[in-house]
Each structure stands twice: as structure tokens, then as C-alpha cells.
Amino acid sequence: MNVTNSPGVCPVTGKSAELLTKISLVDPDISAHPNAYYDAMREADPVHYDEKLHMYLVSRFEDIQTIQRDPITYSVKHGYEAQYSAGFFEEFKDILERDGGGYFPDAIMSDPPYHTRIRGLMDKAFTAHRVRELEPLITDIVVDVIGGLPASGPVDIVKAFSVPITIRVICAQLGVAQYNADKIQRWSAAVTAQIGRMQDRDKMIENAREICELQHFLIEHVKDRQEHPREDMISDLVHARIDGADEPTLTFKEVVSLVRALMIAGNDTTATAMTNLFYLLGTRPELAGLLGRSAGDDRAMSRFVEELLRVEPPVRGLSRMTTKEVELGGKILPAGAHLLLMYASANDQPEVFPCPRDFDMERSNLGRHVSFGGGPHKCIGLSLARMEIRVAAREVAKRLANIKLEVSAEEIPYLKSVATHTIEHLPVSYTKL
Numbered sequence: 001m002n003v004t005n006s007p008g009v010c011p012v013t014g015k016s017a018e019l020l021t022k023i024s025l026v027d028p029d030i031s032a033h034p035n036a037y038y039d040a041m042r043e044a045d046p047v048h049y050d051e052k053l054h055m056y057l058v059s060r061f062e063d064i065q066t067i068q069r070d071p072i073t074y075s076v077k078h079g080y081e082a083q084y085s086a087g088f089f090e091e092f093k094d095i096l097e098r099d100g101g102g103y104f105p106d107a108i109m110s111d112p113p114y115h116t117r118i119r120g121l122m123d124k125a126f127t128a129h130r131v132r133e134l135e136p137l138i139t140d141i142v143v144d145v146i147g148g149l150p151a152s153g154p155v156d157i158v159k160a161f162s163v164p165i166t167i168r169v170i171c172a173q174l175g176v177a178q179y180n181a182d183k184i185q186r187w188s189a190a191v192t193a194q195i196g197r198m199q200d201r202d203k204m205i206e207n208a209r210e211i212c213e214l215q216h217f218l219i220e221h222v223k224d225r226q227e228h229p230r231e232d233m234i235s236d237l238v239h240a241r242i243d244g245a246d247e248p249t250l251t252f253k254e255v256v257s258l259v260r261a262l263m264i265a266g267n268d269t270t271a272t273a274m275t276n277l278f279y280l281l282g283t284r285p286e287l288a289g290l291l292g293r294s295a296g297d298d299r300a301m302s303r304f305v306e307e308l309l310r311v312e313p314p315v316r317g318l319s320r321m322t323t324k325e326v327e328l329g330g331k332i333l334p335a336g337a338h339l340l341l342m343y344a345s346a347n348d349q350p351e352v353f354p355c356p357r358d359f360d361m362e363r364s365n366l367g368r369h370v371s372f373g374g375g376p377h378k379c380i381g382l383s384l385a386r387m388e389i390r391v392a393a394r395e396v397a398k399r400l401a402n403i404k405l406e407v408s409a410e411e412i413p414y415l416k417s418v419a420t421h422t423i424e425h426l427p428v429s430y431t432k433l
């Protein structure tokens with residue numbers, strides 16, 4: 001089933017390399033409506049140096065695959081460090097060390113062989129088995145959240161639907177029973193802003209304070225699970241063990257950083273995917289029929305979700321840094337080149353996904369999208385995310401009709417970030433069934 005449309009406006013109208021030098025991914029209009037910019041880059045300059053961002057934007061599917069296959073030449077660790085709190089890193093780190101219980105570098109944002117050890121221990125805590133058991137719990141949460149919505153709206157679907165669902169699910173997984181959802185949302189925004197490249201110094205200080213609070217919250221939980229293990233993911237990380245390995249368990253610092261990663265990485269991203277569902281239903285009303293017909297069929301729902309993730313990927317680009325001189329996409333890059341892998345652009349490449357702006361859940365290569373990355377860093381939470389989105393979409397189809405946006409596509413506010421493409425607020429009206 002195939003739905004053609006292309007909502008949203010992009011200010012890019014040509015495809016020349018010269019035009020690309022005049023604009024940047026950080027320009028608010030481009031950042032909000034980037035698809036024509038991606039097209040122009042793929043065609044005119046697929047490994048394009050963005051002068052404002054000081055990064056190479058890698059926009060073609062095949063170049064992104066090359067990078068994913070070689071995590072040593074294209075380092076996550078160096079790319080992430082250069083990205084992290086860019087411009088203010090020392091001050092940011094001082095604040096965390098002084099007021100946040102310590103500075104806990106992101107253990108998972110690392111390179112092999114260290115990453116292989118961390119990922120192995122994390123995988124032990126994050127098994128598909130545990131995710132499969134979650135469907136009834138997720139369904140209860142989604143049904144409860146929809147039940148709490150007013151009769152017809154308008155509501156901000158981000159605040160009333162997407163964020164509460166994802167926060168409740170991840171807290172249940174981690175074993176965090178007492179929490180303030182508003183705080184968790186603020187903490188998530190503060191952590192993700194560190195790779196967004198669009199925060200000024202005042203915002204960095206405000207975000208650092210939020211992260212201090214988050215870390216104290218997590219440290220308390222980790223210490224508790226050291227003494228009193230339970231059936232939850234924090235306990236699984238604290239007690240994860242690979243017998244026979246040189247370093248068979250995680251250190252305290254590593255556990256805190258991984259719990260922080262799990263709490264945050266899956267929050268904004270999964271919530272954004274749910275918001276994008278409403279965005280698509282609101283801007284392509286033909287999709288409502290398609291969703292309704294798919295709702296009773298798990299296979300069809302899974303295909304719907306994959307196409308949703310391809311067409312509107314929550315993560316648009318994540319960074320790497322070259323560790324040696326290398327040729328990529330016909331360009332020679334020096335050692336230390338900072339790259340942004342434009343996953344959203346790869347998903348939009350017509351040679352890989354014909355008529356890429358069409359919503360076509362019968363594509364033969366549906367699962368090839370790179371919305372979850374690829375290679376050794378492929379998203380660890382993808383089974384959980386897919387299930388959350390599938391259950392949310394299914395219950396929306398069963399319980400809400402006449403979904404309409406209360407703003408035009410041009411008025412939708414997007415988070416200032418080069419890493420994610422996140423709708424901040426989405427006023428929506430609907431009829432409850």
C-alpha cells in the first residue's frame with residue numbers, strides 16, 4: 001500500500017555545490033525541513049563540509065554503510081567527544097564533577113575492543129526475551145494514557161501522549177518506581193542537547209544543572225541495587241558478568257553512564273517516533289485508512305512502523321571522527337575529520353528506496369532503513385522501540401479517529417539540534433472511538 005505526498009517546506013530549490021556552501025544544517029529553516037537539502041547534498045556533494053558546523057555531512061547510503069563497517073577508522077569515541085558539549089566541554093565537566101557526583105564518560109560511546117566488552121555486558125541486561133514479555137505492560141500504559149486524553153482535544157500530543165508513554169515504559173524496565181515525569185523529560189532534553197551542537201553557554205549551564213540532578217537520582221538507584229538486587233535492568237547491569245573475561249563486570253562509573261544512556265537514548269527518540277505517527281496522520285490523511293486496516297495484523301503493523309521510521313527518522317545524524325587519512329565518497333579526508341552520518345538522508349535516497357517520500361509499506365527492502373544505525377553500534381533498544389511504537393500505533397487506530405493537526409506543517413516547532421529531528425509540540429484534535 002502506497003501513499004504519495006510530501007508535506008513540509010524546504011527552502012532549498014537547487015542542487016549545486018555552490019548553493020550548498022551558502023547554507024548550513026544549523027540554519028533553522030533547513031534544520032526544520034531538511035529533505036530537499038539532503039537531496040542536494042547527495043547529488044552535488046555527498047561528503048559535504050558544513051562551514052558553520054565544522055563537520056563533514058555524509059549523506060549517501062553506501063558511504064554510511066562503509067563507515068558502519070569500519071568502526072576503527074571511523075571512531076565513535078573521538079566523534080562523540082568532539083561533539084559532546086562542544087565549545088564548553090571543560091566547564092561542563094567541572095560542573096558535573098563538582099555538583100553532579102562525578103563525570104561519567106559515556107561507556108557505550110566508545111570503540112572496539114572496549115566497546116565490544118561494554119556492549120556484551122549491556123546485551124546481557126537488554127535481551128529480546130525481556131522485551132517480548134513487555135507487550136501487555138506497554139499495552140496497559142498506552143491504553144491508560146489514551147483513556148486520560150480529553151474527549152476531542154486539542155492537546156499537545158508530545159506532552160499528553162508520546163512522552164508519558166515512553167517515560168513510563170523505560171522507568172518500568174529500569175525498575176524506577178518513584179519519579180517525576182516532567183523532570184525526566186527535562187533531564188532527557190539536557191543530555192541530548194550535548195550532542196545537538198546548538199546550545200549556547202547559558203543553556204549549557206542550565207543543562208549541566210539538570211544532568212547533576214539526574215546523576216544523583218541514578219547514583220542512588222545504582223547503590224541500592226548493589227545491596228539489594230531486583231528483577232530490573234539496573235540490577236542486571238550492576239550484576240552483569242561475562243565469565244572468563246579479563247574484566248568480567250562493569251565498574252560503578254560505567255554502570256551509572258549506561259543507566260543514563262538507557263534512560264535518555266530511548267526517550268526522546270521513541271517519543272518522537274510516536275509524535276511523527278500523529279504528524280503523518282495529520283498531514284497525509286490517507287494513512288489513517290491504511291493504519292486502520294493494518295491494526296489487527298501484527299505483520300502489517302510491523303511494516304507500518306518500519307516505514308514510519310524510514311520516512312520520519314527521529315535520529316537524523318550522529319557523529320564519527322576519522323583516525324587516519326581515508327577516501328570516502330570520492331573525497332580524501334584527513335585524520336581527525338569530524339563527520340555527521342546523515343541517516344535521514346540515506347533513508348531518502350531514491351536509488352535505494354524508490355519514490356522515497358511515498359509511504360509504501362510493501363517496499364521489498366523495508367528493513368534496510370538506517371533509522372537505528374548499523375554495524376556494531378546499531379541501536380541496542382530497537383526491539384523495545386519497535387514494540388512501543390507498534391503498540392501505540394495499534395491502540396491509536398483502535399481508539400482515536402479524525403486525527404487533525406491544529407497547526408500548519410510550517411508552524412510546527414522543531415528542537416534545535418543536528419542530531420535529532422524532534423517535534424517539540426504538536427497540537428492535535430481527534431474523536432475518541
Ligand code: HEM
Pocket residue numbers: 076108109119170261262263265266267269270273313314315318319343370371372373374376377378379380381382384385
Ligand atoms: C525510535 C526509537 C529509537 C531510535 C530512532 C534510535 C536510534 C539509534 C541510532 C541511530 C543509534 C546508532 C548510534 C550511532 O550510529 O552512533 C542508536 C544507538 C543506541 N540506542 Fe537507540 N534508538 C531508539 C530507541 C532506543 C531505546 C528505546 C534505547 C534504550 C532504552 C536505545 C538505546 C541506544 C543505545 C544505548 C545506543 C548505543 C549503542 C552502541 O553504540 O553500541 N535506543 N539508537
